Structures are given as structure tokens and as C-alpha cells.
Amino acid sequence: MNATLDAAAVDCHPASLPDFTPLSDLRDLQLQRLQAVVALAYREVELFRNRMNSCGTVPSDIRSLTDLARLPFTTKSDLRDTYPFGLFASPMKDVVRLHASSGTTGKPIVVAYTQKDVDVWTSVLVRCFAGCGLHHGDIMQVAYGYGLFTGGLGAHYGAEGLGATVVPTSGGHADRQIMLMKDFGVTAMCCTPTYFLHLIDRAAELGVDLKTLPLRTGVFGAEPWTESMRAHIEKMSGIEAFDIYGLSEIIGPGVGCECRQHQGLHIFEDHFYPEIVDPETGEPLPDGSEGELVLTTLSKQAMPMIRYRTRDITRILPDPCECGRTLRRIDRIGRRSDDMLIIRGVNVFPSQVESALLQIEGTLPHYQILLTRQQGLDQMEVRVEVTPQMFNDKIGALQFLQSSIQSALDHVLGIRVRVSLVEANSIERSEGKAKRVIDRRTA
Ligand SMILES: [Zn+2]
Numbered sequence: 001m002n003a004t005l006d007a008a009a010v011d012c013h014p015a016s017l018p019d020f021t022p023l024s025d026l027r028d029l030q031l032q033r034l035q036a037v038v039a040l041a042y043r044e045v046e047l048f049r050n051r052m053n054s055c056g057t058v059p060s061d062i063r064s065l066t067d068l069a070r071l072p073f074t075t076k077s078d079l080r081d082t083y084p085f086g087l088f089a090s091p092m093k094d095v096v097r098l099h100a101s102s103g104t105t106g107k108p109i110v111v112a113y114t115q116k117d118v119d120v121w122t123s124v125l126v127r128c129f130a131g132c133g134l135h136h137g138d139i140m141q142v143a144y145g146y147g148l149f150t151g152g153l154g155a156h157y158g159a160e161g162l163g164a165t166v167v168p169t170s171g172g173h174a175d176r177q178i179m180l181m182k183d184f185g186v187t188a189m190c191c192t193p194t195y196f197l198h199l200i201d202r203a204a205e206l207g208v209d210l211k212t213l214p215l216r217t218g219v220f221g222a223e224p225w226t227e228s229m230r231a232h233i234e235k236m237s238g239i240e241a242f243d244i245y246g247l248s249e250i251i252g253p254g255v256g257c258e259c260r261q262h263q264g265l266h267i268f269e270d271h272f273y274p275e276i277v278d279p280e281t282g283e284p285l286p287d288g289s290e291g292e293l294v295l296t297t298l299s300k301q302a303m304p305m306i307r308y309r310t311r312d313i314t315r316i317l318p319d320p321c322e323c324g325r326t327l328r329r330i331d332r333i334g335r336r337s338d339d340m341l342i343i344r345g346v347n348v349f350p351s352q353v354e355s356a357l358l359q360i361e362g363t364l365p366h367y368q369i370l371l372t373r374q375q376g377l378d379q380m381e382v383r384v385e386v387t388p389q390m391f392n393d394k395i396g397a398l399q400f401l402q403s404s405i406q407s408a409l410d411h412v413l414g415i416r417v418r419v420s421l422v423e424a425n426s427i428e429r430s431e432g433k434a435k436r437v438i439d440r441r442t443a
Pocket residue numbers: 259260261266321322323324325
């Protein structure tokens with residue numbers, strides 16, 4: 001069973017990974033684990049017990065995987081309301097690790113792991129990295145933040161489990177990141193996609209050509225990003241870029257990851273059961289339909305999660321992947337249901353702005369949306385950084401660029417926005433997740 005942690009097995013015998021378990025065996029395992037986790041949640045966690053009692057479905061009613069849909073949802077506010085330890089199903093003496101994520105308001109949400117949970121987390125990250133073509137002998141720089149955030153330590157344990165050499169740089173200090181990448185012969189980078197964009201820009205300023213380095217793989221996650229951004233990253237750095245998915249409430253990074261087909265992200269379904277529901281009504285939707293991803297942990301001990309609403313909008317891809325994994329895939333997540341901006345009654349997602357900009361030569365994928373309200377009317381301004389060459393060109397070129405962006409955005413969004421071109425590096429950079437939207441509208 002521990003074949004997944006054996007680097008040689010990862011290299012030579014991919015069929016030994018649980019990723020390739022025959023479908024009927026996988027479904028049997030899922031049902032067995034689902035019944036166990038629902039029973040654990042009911043027995044040990046008051047919130048789950050009360051919810052199940054009030055909806056009239058108790059653990060013994062779960063006889064098939066479709067019975068899962070009879071159970072109530074769990075939301076982020078449940079984690080806030082039970083702060084700090086109200087959802088734990090294990091006594092504190094069995095909890096070996098706590099992580100927390102900063103909420104936008106007030107208290108953070110807290111998540112817990114037993115030793116077995118940490119081992120599962122490591123094993124799914126090993127499977128992620130193996131699916132990206134990484135193995136024993138790779139040198140992996142982990143530039144996700146280390147600390148309460150799950151990104152850094154999660155990727156770190158996974159890389160060690162794979163048998164790679166880990167360079168735990170954590171976030172920040174771009175010049176040092178680039179120096180170590182070069183001097184240590186780093187072959188794989190793990191960070192947020194926007195941070196890697198920042199490193200691409202900074203490397204160019206320092207005269208370091210990333211394409212000449214041994215770096216060949218990037219595993220990017222913790223924020224939604226687009227196919228156009230992947231194309232940009234691959235073109236500018238010469239690497240193969242993979243999308244990894246996860247969230248602290250479920251385990252951290254490693255819930256799912258792309259394989260080398262780059263056709264969606266395989267979910268490690270033996271540990272995390274995915275459903276897609278209508279975000280408005282909560283009704284389950286069939287595979288292939290777009291909706292909100294809901295996840296149930298199948299093996300988590302310290303903090304099981306039943307039907308957690310991720311707010312991420314995607315769909316389950318119905319066809320099998322060419323790589324042969326039996327694990328179902330989700331589409332790349334471009335947006336979250338709570339990312340949606342409503343501007344003059346029109347739904348706008350920041351990812352639409354990003355995709356439009358990446359089609360236009362001369363712009364950098366750095367932008368910021370500024371929302372204001374003037375005389376009761378919403379105004380949207382998109383600030384776009386342009387390449388230094390553009391600012392050196394004649395003023396006519398800038399005007400042409402501005403009108404190209406204007407018409408691209410009008411076309412994609414269906415509303416009139418104001419476009420401001422700004423110099424490279426003039427929009428504030430975050431070391432981790434990008435701050436794409438500043439909303440100064442007051443109710
Ligand atoms: Zn695949």
C-alpha cells in the first residue's frame with residue numbers, strides 16, 4: 001500500500017498508484033469510507049449530529065454514494081461559528097497539527113490533523129507531483145507561504161514524500177528566490193501563479209533568462225488562474241505549468257491536480273468525494289454540468305467535512321482521461337461564486353478581464369479592477385500595466401492599445417468600462433494571492 005511513498009514505484013510502476021484503481025473497486029472503497037466518516041461525524045461532532053437529526057437522515061441511511069445528497073451542507077460560516085475547535089472529531093491529544101486561514105472579517109478558520117491525516121495529505125501530494133512528471137532527484141523550490149497557511153508545509157511534505165530535494169524558501173524575497181533557483185539548479189517551482197508571474201518579471205529585470213535554467217515544471221495553485229495565463233507563463237519561462245487544487249477546509253493543497261494531459265484536474269476521489277450542485281438551489285447536478293463544487297472528506301479523522309460548499313464553480317468532466325487514471329476530473333476553476341461582481345446589474349468575473357487582456361499584445365497580465373459609485377451609478381475602471389516598450393513608443397501606439405483593450409472588454413463583459421494604462425510595476429504586488437479588485441462602492 002505504501003507504494004505511493006516509494007519513489008522508485010512512482011517512477012517505474014504508475015499502475016501501482018491508487019490513481020489507477022479499477023472503477024468498481026474505487027466506488028466500493030468510497031462507499032465504505034463514506035459510511036465510516038458520516039458515522040464518525042455524527043458520533044463526535046455536535047453540529048453534524050444536530051443537522052443530521054433535524055433533516056431526518058442518520059448514518060444508517062447512507063447505503064449508496066447517491067445517499068450522500070440527503071445530508072445537509074457545511075459552509076465556511078459553520079467553521080467560523082464553531083471557532084476554534086468545535087468541529088474536531090478527535091481529542092486534542094491526537095491532533096498533531098493545526099493550520100488556520102485568515103478570514104476577511106474577524107476570526108480565522110481553524111483546521112486540524114491527526115498523524116494519519118498528515119500521512120494522507122502527504123500521499124495525495126506525492127500523487128500530484130508524480131502526475132506532473134516529478135520524481136526522486138528533482139529539486140523543488142516551495143515558495144508558498146510556510147506557517148498557518150496550508151500551502152507551504154503541505155507542498156513541503158509532499159515533495160519530501162516523493163523523494164525530491166526540497167528548497168523551502170516560503171514566500172517573498174523575489175531576488176533571493178531567483179538566485180537560489182539558479183544556483184541550486186531547481187527543477188520545479190511551487191507557488192501561486194501570480195507570484196510566479198512576478199518572478200518572471202523580476203528575473204527579466206535582473207537579466208536572468210529562466211529558459212536557460214534547469215527549471216522545467218511549475219505547480220501552481222491557491223488562486224484561480226486561466227488557460228491564457230498558463231500560455232503566458234509557459235512562453236516566458238519555458239516550463240510546463242500545472243494547476244493544483246485544494247483548500248484548507250478539506251486538507252490543504254492536494255485535493256486535485258492536473259496530469260500531463262492538462263485536460264482538467266484529477267480529484268483524489270479515494271479521499272475526497274466530489275459533487276456538483278446548483279449554487280442557487282443546492283440540487284445535485286449530473287457530471288458535465290457546471291455548478292458549485294461540494295466536497296466530502298472520506299478519510300479525515302481530526303476534522304471530517306461533510307458536503308462542504310467550496311464556492312468554486314466548475315464541472316466534473318464525464319469522459320475518462322487519456323492518462324488512464326480512473327479518478328474523475330474537474331475543469332480548471334476560473335471563478336468562485338463569491339468572486340462575482342455585479343456592476344449595473346451585469347455579472348462580471350475578474351477572470352473574464354484577465355482572459356481578454358492576455359489576448360492583447362503589449363499588455364502584461366497585471367491588472368486591477370477599481371469599482372466606484374458616482375451619482376448612484378456603478379463605475380468600473382480597469383488598470384492595466386503595459387510593457388516598458390509601449391511607453392517608449394509614440395503616443396499613438398498607446399491610444400491604439402487603449403482602444404483595443406476597451407473594445408475587447410466591452411465585448412467580453414457587455415458593459416462599458418474605463419481603461420487606464422499604467423507603467424509596469426505600478427500596480428501593487430502581493431507576494432501571495434493577487435488583490436485584483438478594489439471595491440469603493442458604498443451601499
Ligand atoms: Zn489524466
